[in-house]
Amino acid sequence: MKSLKQRQLINTCVHILLVGACLVSALPLISIFTYIVLRGAPGLSLHFFTGLPQPIGEPGSGMGNAISGTFVLLGIASGIGIPWGLVAGIFMTEYRDTRMASCVRFSAELLSSIPSIVIGLFIYEQIVLRMHHFSALAGGLALSIIMIPTIARSTEEQLLLIPAHIREAGLALGLPRWKVTCHILLPGIIRSIMTSMMLAIARISGETAPLLFTAFGSRFWPESIFEPIASLPIQIYNLAISPFEEWHQQAWTGAFILALFVLSLNIATRLVMRQKEPLS
Amino acid sequence: MVKGPVAHRKKEVHRGDWLFAQFIQAGAMLLIALLLALAWFLIKGGWPAIERYGARFLFSSNWNPVLEVFGAAPVIYGTLVSSAIAIMIAAPLSVSVALFLHAVAPPKIRAVFSFFVDMLAAIPSVVYGLWGIFVLAPWLRSDVEPWLSEHFGFLPFFQGPFYGVGMLAAGLILAIMIIPSIFAMCSEVFRSLPVTYKEAALALGATRWEMMQIAFLRAGKRGIIGGIILGLGRALGETMAVTMLIGNRDEISVSLFSPGQTMASVIANEYAEAGSSIHVAALIEVGLVLFCMTILVNALARIIIRSDDAI
Numbered sequence: 001m002k003s004l005k006q007r008q009l010i011n012t013c014v015h016i017l018l019v020g021a022c023l024v025s026a027l028p029l030i031s032i033f034t035y036i037v038l039r040g041a042p043g044l045s046l047h048f049f050t051g052l053p054q055p056i057g058e059p060g061s062g063m064g065n066a067i068s069g070t071f072v073l074l075g076i077a078s079g080i081g082i083p084w085g086l087v088a089g090i091f092m093t094e095y096r097d098t099r100m101a102s103c104v105r106f107s108a109e110l111l112s113s114i115p116s117i118v119i120g121l122f123i124y125e126q127i128v129l130r131m132h133h134f135s136a137l138a139g140g141l142a143l144s145i146i147m148i149p150t151i152a153r154s155t156e157e158q159l160l161l162i163p164a165h166i167r168e169a170g171l172a173l174g175l176p177r178w179k180v181t182c183h184i185l186l187p188g189i190i191r192s193i194m195t196s197m198m199l200a201i202a203r204i205s206g207e208t209a210p211l212l213f214t215a216f217g218s219r220f221w222p223e224s225i226f227e228p229i230a231s232l233p234i235q236i237y238n239l240a241i242s243p244f245e246e247w248h249q250q251a252w253t254g255a256f257i258l259a260l261f262v263l264s265l266n267i268a269t270r271l272v273m274r275q276k277e278p279l280s
Numbered sequence: 281m282v283k284g285p286v287a288h289r290k291k292e293v294h295r296g297d298w299l300f301a302q303f304i305q306a307g308a309m310l311l312i313a314l315l316l317a318l319a320w321f322l323i324k325g326g327w328p329a330i331e332r333y334g335a336r337f338l339f340s341s342n343w344n345p346v347l348e349v350f351g352a353a354p355v356i357y358g359t360l361v362s363s364a365i366a367i368m369i370a371a372p373l374s375v376s377v378a379l380f381l382h383a384v385a386p387p388k389i390r391a392v393f394s395f396f397v398d399m400l401a402a403i404p405s406v407v408y409g410l411w412g413i414f415v416l417a418p419w420l421r422s423d424v425e426p427w428l429s430e431h432f433g434f435l436p437f438f439q440g441p442f443y444g445v446g447m448l449a450a451g452l453i454l455a456i457m458i459i460p461s462i463f464a465m466c467s468e469v470f471r472s473l474p475v476t477y478k479e480a481a482l483a484l485g486a487t488r489w490e491m492m493q494i495a496f497l498r499a500g501k502r503g504i505i506g507g508i509i510l511g512l513g514r515a516l517g518e519t520m521a522v523t524m525l526i527g528n529r530d531e532i533s534v535s536l537f538s539p540g541q542t543m544a545s546v547i548a549n550e551y552a553e554a555g556s557s558i559h560v561a562a563l564i565e566v567g568l569v570l571f572c573m574t575i576l577v578n579a580l581a582r583i584i585i586r587s588d589d590a591i
Contacts, residue, residue: 011487018384021376022393028456030401032411039414087307094304104308107315113578114318115517117544118567121551122318125325125564148311178300206404209519209544213552233406237520240410248414255407266402270395 009166040256043249048257053219053235056244063174063254065221066235069136070205072222073215073231075224076140077204079149082197086149090181096160105156105173112149119145120206120210128214135220137228143204154196158189202265206258208233319571326565328558335546337565343530343541345550350562352569353528358447358540359570362522363515365451365536371508374459383478383492394467397530401460409524412453417444417525420452425537440535443527449535450526454518458511465507469500506585513577517570519544543570 002010035272051062088104120177125144128134175206186193209218216228217238232254239251323330329337333350339349377397381390422445428438477495486494497504527539528549542547543566554560 005492007487011489014492014561015384016491018376018380021373022380025373025377025459026396028416029396031415032400032408032456035411035415036407043455045519067366073415084311086306087304088311091304091308094301100305100308104311107312109578110575111311111315111318113513113517115519115544115570115574117519117547118322118571119318121325121547121564121567122321124551125321126317126482145314152311178295181300195344202402206406206471208404208406209548213549215285219463233404233520236406236410237524240406240413241524251410252414259403259407262404263399266399 002005036252036256036259039249039252040259041253043253044256048253052221053250056246060141061234061250063232063250063257065080066230066232066254067257069218069222069230070232071214072136072225073143073211074201074205076137076182076225077143077147078197078201079144080141081200082146082151085148085151085200086155086193089159092152092156093159094177094181104152107154108149111145112153115209116142116146116207117209117212117240120214123210124213131226131258133226134214134216136215136225136227138210139229139231140225142210142214143207146204146207146210147200150200151196155189155193158192158196159185162188165205184201190271195272198265198269198272202262202269205265206233206262208237281439309351318376322564322568322571326561326568329561330539333557333562337562338569341532343546345554345556345559346519348556348558350558352543352562352566354532355541355543355546356569357532358450358526358574359516359542359544361447361536361540362454362526363512365448366454366515367508367512369452369455370458370462370511373455373461374511375466375504375508377459378463378470379492382467382470383496384488387454397460397463401464405457405520406524407426408453408457409521412449412521413445416453416574417449420444420449424448429537436534438537440533440537442537443539445525445527446537447526447533447540450522450540451536453525454515454520457518457521458515461514462507462511465510466500468503469503469507470496472503473499491577500586502584506581509577509581509584513574513581516577517544517574519548523548543567543573 047060048062048064049067051060052065053063054061088108092101092105123145125136127138127141131138135163166183166188167180170184171177175184190260211231211234215231215234217234218230220226220228220230236251236254236258239247239254242248329350333340335527337350337352338356340349341353342351343354344350375391381393383395388587417570421442425438425444425448429442432438473496477499478491481491481494506533522542523545526542526545528541528545529539530541530546531538533540547563547567548568550559551563554563562583
């Protein structure tokens with residue numbers, strides 16, 4: 001047995017190490033936030049949101065097309081991913097103890113662990129090659145596949161939190177099962193489902209890899225969902241790896257907008273969750 | 281049970297219920313079908329390469345699209361090494377931070393720090409890549425790499441010219457990116473541990489560090505290991521930040537300063553420009569290897585976490 005002095009010495013050393021670890025991990029994080037704000041914010045102007053990208057050397061470049069393109073992609077992805085995820089989540093609770101349900105649960109888990117670039121590959125081979133060109137639809141589909149597992153899991157978790165007697169009360173009143181689920185159970189968890197949707201949207205709005213060869217990118221305003229479409233993450237990537245200082249500046253401003261969007265969605269979700277009323 | 285109602289139950293099922301059941305079953309089946317389609321596509325798309333190169337594909341280190349010779353060893357090596365660097369840096373750091381916040385720090389500091397880390401987890405990887413290119417890589421080139429080569433230059437890992445971008449940069453950015461996920465997992469584990477462990481250890485006269493060993497590290501061992509492996513899974517598949525920072529050269533080099541390539545980055549770089557069909561097939565086979573690797577790692581993590589009674 002070590003003496004008390006030794007033990008206390010070790011204790012102090014470990015504490016110093018732990019504080020050091022906190023500082024070391026905080027440093028890059030502080031640096032990232034500072035750089036995004038300091039280098040990104042000065043480039044902000046109204047024109048940045050409404051303009052199109054200009055050739056190098058010409059002033060007045062904007063990312064209007066990329067910002068609107070990102071919203072189009074998010075719309076397509078949510079339109080497919082949210083209902084599909086909800087349905088899968090409802091299935092897992094309605095048929096909770098069946099083998100099918102655990103199969104679906106397992107598939108959702110596997111799906112969520114697949115790297116997003118592989119999903120991009122898949123959509124490229126299945127959709128882009130068949131349609132013969134890149135399209136917003138393909139990009140949205142790729143993003144929706146990333147959304148499904150998240151939505152499904154949180155729907156299931158939330159539905160399981162509802163006390164069984166609520167479902168039983170509905171059934172005892174003679175309501176059919178689908179009415180109990182859609183009109184009694186789902187409205188009860190609507191708030192938590194909304195928050196998980198917002199988190200899922202925040203997550204896919206920064207996804208770049210699956211868009212590389214699906215939505216591809218464009219220098220023009222989005223016109224049709226069957227055409228290639230610009231998006232904020234892809235635009236940032238292209239500008240960042242370009243050799244021009246001017247484009248780097250635009251990349252920082254784009255990153256600032258993207259980070260701001262994602263972070264405000266996250267913070268809004270937290271605020272909504274904090275005032276969540278207890279289930280009665 | 282009375283025989284009648286059971287026999288007639290099928291008729292008694294509400295029409296809406298029947299439709300509803302069909303609908304949600306179809307949605308759930310489609311999810312399974314999607315996963316099978318993905319796996320099938322990867323095997324079918326990569327088949328020409330699997331057939332042509334066989335097991336050599338995994339071990340040959342020659343990746344040359346011009347000569348149509350494809351060996352995936354350099355990209356597999358790049359993925360494993362960059363993820364290993366990331367885990368070696370991120371695992372001790374994030375476990376220590378979680379330990380400090382849960383065992384030592386007052387709840388207020390814990391809340392602020394956790395919020396901060398959560399926000400970090402939300403930042404898109406392309407933004408990390410941007411920061412990496414313009415802040416991390418220049419710093420590595422001008423300060424860190426010269427220092428490492430001066431003091432540890434006798435090791436083969438720290439030799440050669442300083443590029444900034446390269447294996448070391450990719451490993452570091454991955455480390456920064458997975459710290460939030462490992463931290464979140466460890467926090468969850470530490471939160472779920474009973475406070476009585478902590479109180480008992482302190483009451484028996486343990487110092488705070490001994491208490492941390494008994495009541496946190498030992499009690500939450502499985503959860504911590506599972507969290508670290510989940511972080512590894514994330515690092516293996518991470519694409520954008522790595523593509524922007526690894527330098528993209530399909531060669532194996534022992535030095536961490538030199539550029540490399542990972543499985544994800546080779547797909548991101550070459551897929552759109554792949555000329556020959558065998559090149560496409562080789563890239564899809566790389567995707568297949570990556571798919572299998574991440575699924576195995578994630579399954580392993582889940583098994584470890586699930587076997588833990590504490591959570």
